[in-house]
Amino acid sequence: MTTVIKDGTIVTHELTYTADVLIENGVIAAIGAGLQGDQVIDAAGCLIMPGGIDPHTHLEMPFMGTFSIDDFESGTRAALAGGTTMVVDFALPAPGQSLLDALALWSNKTARAHCDYSFHMAITWWGQQVFDEMAEITARGITSFKHFMAYKGSLMVNDDELFASFRRIADLGGLAMVHAENGDIVAEMSAKLLADGVTGPEGHAFSRPTQVEGEATNRAIMIADMAGVPLYVVHTSCEESHEAIRRARQSGKRVWGEPLIQHLVLDDSEYLHPDWDHAARRVMSPPFRGKQHQDSLWAGLAAGSLSCVATDHCAFSTAQKRFGLGDFTKIPNGTGGLEDRMPLLWTYGVGTGRLTPSEFVAATSTNAAKVLNCYPQKGAVAVGSDADLVIWDPKATKVITASAQQSASDFNVFEGITVTGLPRMTLSRGVIAYAEGKVLAAESHGAFVPRKANPDVNRALSAWKAVSNPRAVLRAELPATGV
Numbered sequence: 001m002t003t004v005i006k007d008g009t010i011v012t013h014e015l016t017y018t019a020d021v022l023i024e025n026g027v028i029a030a031i032g033a034g035l036q037g038d039q040v041i042d043a044a045g046c047l048i049m050p051g052g053i054d055p056h057t058h059l060e061m062p063f064m065g066t067f068s069i070d071d072f073e074s075g076t077r078a079a080l081a082g083g084t085t086m087v088v089d090f091a092l093p094a095p096g097q098s099l100l101d102a103l104a105l106w107s108n109k110t111a112r113a114h115c116d117y118s119f120h121m122a123i124t125w126w127g128q129q130v131f132d133e134m135a136e137i138t139a140r141g142i143t144s145f146k147h148f149m150a151y152k153g154s155l156m157v158n159d160d161e162l163f164a165s166f167r168r169i170a171d172l173g174g175l176a177m178v179h180a181e182n183g184d185i186v187a188e189m190s191a192k193l194l195a196d197g198v199t200g201p202e203g204h205a206f207s208r209p210t211q212v213e214g215e216a217t218n219r220a221i222m223i224a225d226m227a228g229v230p231l232y233v234v235h236t237s238c239e240e241s242h243e244a245i246r247r248a249r250q251s252g253k254r255v256w257g258e259p260l261i262q263h264l265v266l267d268d269s270e271y272l273h274p275d276w277d278h279a280a281r282r283v284m285s286p287p288f289r290g291k292q293h294q295d296s297l298w299a300g301l302a303a304g305s306l307s308c309v310a311t312d313h314c315a316f317s318t319a320q321k322r323f324g325l326g327d328f329t330k331i332p333n334g335t336g337g338l339e340d341r342m343p344l345l346w347t348y349g350v351g352t353g354r355l356t357p358s359e360f361v362a363a364t365s366t367n368a369a370k371v372l373n374c375y376p377q378k379g380a381v382a383v384g385s386d387a388d389l390v391i392w393d394p395k396a397t398k399v400i401t402a403s404a405q406q407s408a409s410d411f412n413v414f415e416g417i418t419v420t421g422l423p424r425m426t427l428s429r430g431v432i433a434y435a436e437g438k439v440l441a442a443e444s445h446g447a448f449v450p451r452k453a454n455p456d457v458n459r460a461l462s463a464w465k466a467v468s469n470p471r472a473v474l475r476a477e478l479p480a481t482g483v
């Protein structure tokens, strides 16, 4: 069966134009005027954009003594309802665990995924086994490796491990990723705050000032530069970190920054709320920041110094957040956002003139596809691309509320915000996956998206390293002194 989408306006990361889209066997077969298909989708008044790609989620993640509450079933349902057609989650080996075992574990979690997904592999410890297995992980289509510079005592890796891993990734043609916060300083500051009687959720924000993020971002950038590997900095939340990324990019380094929709929209006043639950529900790392940092992130998206807007979707329930009553260091870190990322970015970005529609497409989809090397299979409205599309109604409006969300959590950090700009329909590989407020894609419709190593950027970086690597100076042999 063929499907044709008629009377919509196509918006890509570079063009806006009117055309029909013909879909056959899950891919875009033609784009043009007067196309015919067995099934007709009317997109009048709507925009046809690439389905969103969320490059940063944690579904059913074991973390801080519990599991994030959305699994691949509810998480991907939320994704489709918000116009996102692919999520990239993190396989997370326990310290000492084989990367291949962790991958098997994560693959088993995906049986009920409604939309496509890929993985990053986290490097949570270092040793010969990790070094060896990274090659097989890359061969299986997982080419990005994440390092936590925070969470001391659990996920954190040190600089020597970071450097060793980055060099290995450079050799494999992969992408290094970092959660950039100085975990040693955070641990020190947390202990001091607790000792001083600051036990509530505000202590979480106080223990992770922007300096710890700026310092770690800069350190990761320099280590990546020495290793000759491209670097992706997840959840860039503040000017200090953005500034380091901006400077690196200006000097030709291959570095990308990822702001989260939470940091773009919500600020640190949330942690001072008199209701403990309200504040604790918003505990995540890095914490929400002040308005000046939000302005910096928005400017970075417009200027191109920041690349992909993600969610870091890691939802918990209120009951889980209460594990940290009396000690903010025990509040599970993370918030949701999969269903709300695109409507919020449209509302606060395109709706205010901070972003053009094409910049919106770049930030929500195309840039992630390019950086993660699955473009133009994903992130494109182009002949031959997967028909992962969102039919976007820029006038549709709703109030965000937990009672109507797909997520399994009992709250939503964006509760009460009115968004204008919503998916009317989401298609995943040509299947109508979401329409009229309902998720229609079957459980298990989602498929793994393998990615290839050694994209152009890595090849260019390796070529440059080969040209500029230190070399021994060839000198004329001196006569022996005979002494």
Ligand SMILES: NC(=O)NCCC(=O)O
Residues within 6 Å of the ligand: 058, 179, 283, 284, 285, 286, 312, 314, 333, 334, 335
């Ligand atoms: N961000 C957060 O608070 N939780 C998820 C894990 C991480 O990305 O650091």
Ligand SMILES: [Zn+2]
Residues within 6 Å of the ligand: 179, 234, 235, 285, 286
């Ligand atoms: Zn993180």
Ligand SMILES: [Zn+2]
Residues within 6 Å of the ligand: 056, 057, 058, 234, 312, 314
């Ligand atoms: Zn994360």
